[in-house]
Amino acid sequence: MTSDAAPRQEVIRTSIWQEEPEPDNPFAAAVCRCRGYDVYGELLGKASFIEYLCLLFLGERPTQVQAKLLEILAIALANPGPRDASVHAAMSAGVGGSPAASALMAALGVGAGGLGGGREVRVAMEAWEQLGCNLSDWEAFLRHPPHAERADIWPEMEHAPGFDPHAVRCATPVAQTLDTLAACGAGPHLPWLAGQRLTLESAAGAPLAMSGVAAATCRDLGLSAEQGEMLYLLLRLPGAAVHALEQAQLGFKRFPFFHGAVKYVGQQPDNE
Amino acid sequence: MTLSTLLEHEDNWPTRLGYASVQDGTVSLRGHDLLNALEDLSWMDMLMFGITGRRFSSEQLELFQGLWKISASYPEPRLWNNRIAALAGNARSSAGLSLGAAIAASDATIYGQRPMIGAFDFLQRARAACGGGQTLQSFVARELEVYRGIPGYGRPLRSVDERLAPAERLARKLGLWGGPHAQLSIAVAEILRTRRMGMNVAAIAAGLCADQGLTSREYYRLTLLAFTAGLIHCEFDAATHAEGTLFPLRCERLHYSGPASRGW
Structure with missing residues (x-):
């Protein structure tokens, strides 16, 4: 086995998403927070999709006008x-x-x-x-x-x-x-x-x-x-x-193929 | 362009590229019968003939293909476009979707298409400037001042580029070494030597291909598929591993720096 360096615990840096693991599985999230808000524990049923989209892009809950x-x-x-x-x-x-x-x-x-x-x-x-x-x-x-x-x-x-x-x-x-x-x-x-x-x-x-x-x-x-x-x-x-x-x-037979639309205007086919 | 442009093109696509006849099965590429008269055309020959309308020597075609292999097809799933292909394979997506996504991602800035096009364009502009009487030193200085960098010089992960020598060796073997753009790429490297901006393969490949008479637009189309072998290899390899095992991340490896927990 060859390797160019010893493995190190690199991280993903984010100001958008935070997770807390399930107690029995470090690879599964029990809590997911989007910019501080508990997505599955609180936002579901409260925030509209548009509000959530604003939160994702803007970082804050939108004003009524923004939404x-x-x-x-x-x-x-x-x-x-x-x-x-x-x-x-x-x-x-x-x-x-x-x-x-x-x-x-x-x-x-x-x-x-x-x-x-x-x-x-x-x-x-x-x-x-x-x-x-x-x-x-x-x-x-x-x-x-x-x-x-x-x-x-x-x-x-x-x-x-x-x-x-x-x-x-x-x-x-x-x-x-x-x-x-x-x-x-x-x-x-x-x-x-x-x-x-x-x-x-x-x-x-x-x-x-x-x-x-x-x-x-x-x-x-x-x-x-x-x-x-x-x-x-x-x-x-x-x-x-x-x-x-x-x-x-x-199906393709009812979709335009543009029969006759392609017109070759370059060099004429040779007699090779 | 106006409405008349659209009216003129309604069910009308004039082209010098070619066509496939639904009536008789003829396939014409730039006026030549692709399936009969061009049956001895290699794939690279067909690619470049279709792009440029010009034919290239077997040495030139070997150079183009050799540069693909040397410069861009590493069997390394950590490289970002390869990683996309590998993640797709490991997440059990299709190989086609994997390749499409990874090629699209290769239109990148810190590696891939932008440095390659940028290096090509830089060398062409440098040659024109020097032909107009400007010194190469002053041209390079202005580029650094305006753009803070020169494509083809400097590298994100490893400063010394192991691909330079094989690229030069290939070009020498084919008798295609020593053209003006390739020479210029070396001269620029000399100027930048003191700035820790080591030459990478994008510069030498661009110089070699510019010396074959390509335009920057043609060069971009040539290099579009340069990564594909490595992408396919990484996807296929990842597809043979257990699903979902490529670089799994624990929750704690998200290093969060946003707002503290708060109520909606």
Whole structure:
């Protein structure tokens, strides 16, 4: 047997989760506390799921306004609908009989990027962190988005973050979500975004997208850009799950294959 | 982009990559009959032809594959992406899910894809800067000042990289040693020697591959699967152990530092 060092009792450091073991099994928890609250001994039956989600992300029991914001956002994001690329990916897994986890992984992978995905929310939130509610700074940013000097796993953003490059006008559900969230009494980002939306859309050359609303909401919840990205990814999974299940039941013959859509425009096949 | 872009692409995906015909079973890769005319194509050859549209010599293809083996496929379940694969195997997930999750995690910052892309990009920018008259010393100094580090130099667990010599040996054997980017990677290592930022294999691999004419976007696609052998090995090994036995943790090994016990 070879080993590079003697084993030592390393620990997982956390300010979120605390456990007390069962008396007869050090690997089984008898008590689990989340940020100080006994999850199974007290929270169950008292806290709502949204309150618990807030506690996990924010570290504290949410205010009524915070809980309301997150509940509205969670419903708005829960199902992007089967035309959305992330849900399309999940359905593609479902229709092929792939494992349930692969449907969610597909939705996460596709829904992680710079067009309507977690990456877009993070970039938009970083802009909020830098620009606050300064209209002239936002206009300058949207007209001339900064370019990264170094290459990365993420491609460069091809449009203003939080705005929809394909849309003609702000989609009705996006506007409805923004109006509902802005009326919750939170701030300052959502009310400011609602008030300046048309000016910002003009500077961006594109209408506001749901990712932009989500970014502003996450800022008003007090989340960091990294937390907002993670929460956005998480909240969009329910729709992907149920649409994957539905298409798995319907089968691949009733799912679009896009017959005739792929058109080869490169070098013509040779006569090898 | 506007609405017209979507309308133009509705049921229309023009591509130079290829297609598979549902009607006659033809499979075309960049204009070549994949199943007949390209039957002697190695897997690495097909991968790189599909990515770049260019063909590479057998030596270049051997270099790409050799760098995969040398740099990224350790049979070590403690390494973070390998650990994901191993945990999946030990928790009795599927091998496919294990690999997918672990490859996704390899888009990492302290190891994996970001240092590899970063090193490649750094060497290309360094070469361009030096070609424009800047000294390598000043370019390196600016990178350190702005970004506080240089991808491909420094290593999280072990400062000396045991993979450098095998990588150089492979490139020399194939007659592919000594290109400008590889030389540059060595020159940068000399500059950083006094800063305890030892060169790691990401820098030399990036230099060698940049010398084969790859772009950074192409290089990222090449390296995507670099870890897969180690990931599969770790998953398979963990799947043969008793379930749930990979690095079990006692409750007391959670070192809690949050709020004290309180009532809701």
